[in-house]
């Protein structure tokens with residue numbers, strides 16, 4: 001039996017990203033392999049695409065295409081997803097077919113503000129419609145005042161969020177279709 005794979009996309013590039021830490025915490029609960037996509041891609045430019053897909057973009061596409069499930073950690077920048085994530089999604093839409101089509105997809109967000117990223121998540125859900133991703137509708141993992149919920153090793157320490165991640169990843173896993 002082949003191992004199932006989870007691909008993670010994090011909309012923050014900074015080394016100490018709390019969204020990335022949240023994503024890694026979720027990935028630890030996945031029974032299978034985890035691969036993190038690198039979203040340091042060139043800005044989308046059709047001229048660049050016409051000259052041939054950049055290697056970094058093709059690599060990301062292949063990782064998403066090969067995965068059984070997707071987890072997206074989405075920061076909130078001025079109440080919306082960061083350009084880094086939008087850029088990656090735009091590149092992924094430029095291949096034949098949709099690499100996320102029908103794939104169970106979990107959304108997480110961690111923010112400095114108290115809302116935990118309700119608005120960024122709502123917008124991201126709409127952004128994922130053209131990608132045909134099977135986005136989990138619940139639980140909504142919204143970690144507000146995020147800096148207070150991680151320890152020095154970057155692990156989530158708050159019970160309610162730990163339970164939420166457990167439930168999210170169990171639901172994600174359950175929605176991966178088992179080949180006959």
Ligand SMILES: Cc1cc2nc3c(=O)[nH]c(=O)nc-3n(C[C@H](O)[C@H](O)[C@H](O)COP(=O)(O)O)c2cc1C
Nearest residue numbers: 012014017018019020075076077078079111112113
């Ligand atoms: C450009 C920018 C815009 C931001 N806008 C918001 C916001 O709308 N709401 C919020 O709660 N935090 C906002 N923040 C703070 C982020 O939530 C905080 O920096 C968070 O840690 C970023 O995610 P990361 O730790 O994964 O990099 C903003 C940060 C930046 C850099």
